[in-house]
Amino acid sequence: MTSLDKPTSHRKQDGPPGATPQEEADRAVTEAALLEAFGGLRGMIETVVPGLLFVTIFTIDKDLKISAFSALAVSIVLGLARLAQRGTIKHAFSGVFGVGFGVLFAMFTGNAKDFYLPGMIYTFGLALAYILTTLAGVPLIGLILGPIFKENLSWRTRNPGRKKAYARSSWAWGLILLLKCAILFPLYWWGDTTSLGWVLVALKIPPFLLAVWLTWIFLAKAPPPIDVFAEMEAAEEAERAGKSSPSGGTSRPEAGKD
Numbered sequence: 661m662t663s664l665d666k667p668t669s670h671r672k673q674d675g676p677p678g679a680t681p682q683e684e685a686d687r688a689v690t691e692a693a694l695l696e697a698f699g700g701l702r703g704m705i706e707t708v709v710p711g712l713l714f715v716t717i718f719t720i721d722k723d724l725k726i727s728a729f730s731a732l733a734v735s736i737v738l739g740l741a742r743l744a745q746r747g748t749i750k751h752a753f754s755g756v757f758g759v760g761f762g763v764l765f766a767m768f769t770g771n772a773k774d775f776y777l778p779g780m781i782y783t784f785g786l787a788l789a790y791i792l793t794t795l796a797g798v799p800l801i802g803l804i805l806g807p808i809f810k811e812n813l814s815w816r817t818r819n820p821g822r823k824k825a826y827a828r829s830s831w832a833w834g835l836i837l838l839l840k841c842a843i844l845f846p847l848y849w850w851g852d853t854t855s856l857g858w859v860l861v862a863l864k865i866p867p868f869l870l871a872v873w874l875t876w877i878f879l880a881k882a883p884p885p886i887d888v889f890a891e892m893e894a895a896e897e898a899e900r901a902g903k904s905s906p907s908g909g910t911s912r913p914e915a916g917k918d
Contacts, residue, residue: 690879693808694872706742708864710735710759714775715857724772728763731775735759758782772853776860780848784841790834794827801833801875802826811885818886825882829875836871 714731717723739756761778768774793800798816802823806812815822840863847856 687880690876693805694876697804697808698868698872704865704868706735706738706755707868708861709738710755711776711779711857711864712861715854715861718772718857719854722772724766724770724775727772728766728775732756732759732763773848773856776844776856777848779860780841780844783837783844787834787837787841790830790837794830794834799823799826799830801829805879806885809885810887810889812888814886814888819883821883822879822885825878828878829871832874832878833871836867840867 710731713734714727717730718727735756735758739753758779762775765777766772766775790800793803798813802813802815805826806815811819811822815826843863844856844860847859851859
């Protein structure tokens with residue numbers, strides 16, 4: 661087992677004040693990874709604005725087409741702005757696809773509440789994915805963040821403390837999203853469009869922030885990730901050095917030997 665396999669022992673379990681430089685560096689890496697994975701403040705704004713625009717317009721004039729296509733238009737503008745600033749395609753168009761499916765559902769059925777249905781179904785499916793993958797031993801949050809931390813799946817077998825943190829985080833995401841669904845689906849079945857829309861907008865950010873905060877807490881107390889990319893580079897460098905050294909080449913006759 662290499663030194664990278666073993667979590668560093670000098671890390672404290674409590675946060676600042678008194679954090680070591682290594683702890684501060686690990687926290688910074690964790691925060692950056694969470695921002696990259698979930699889009700940060702801008703991602704939250706892009707998630708809220710289309711739905712907020714839809715429910716605002718529909719509350720005022722009850723026009724499904726204007727509400728739906730206004731939400732789709734602003735979503736496309738936000739996505740194009742991401743691309744213009746060299747943002748990732750995932751963050752640029754994930755919202756566009758979600759709003760687009762909502763528009764299709766609502767236009768097909770003629771029921772304004774169906775604008776929200778694809779997103780609600782996605783939320784429920786995502787909640788199940790977090791829970792089921794955790795039960796299977798491959799928590800989804802680890803699959804999402806592993807490549808960002810450059811550890812890939814090394815946490816599954818080589819870093820049990822980190823696997824435990826990913827499992828706790830995935831449980832948190834799954835249960836929070838299930839609770840959100842438990843509020844929204846009864847409103848979809850028995851509430852009106854405006855009530856559902858405003859509650860959904862209100863529930864966009866707080867559950868997300870709670871899940872991200874819990875993930876940060878669990879990972880901040882976990883062992884640091886194993887950088888498998890650095891390991892591979894080191895192994896390749898050692899292999900090149902071995903081939904270029906005299907002992908790594910063909911044997912030479914000993915001096916003075918006939």
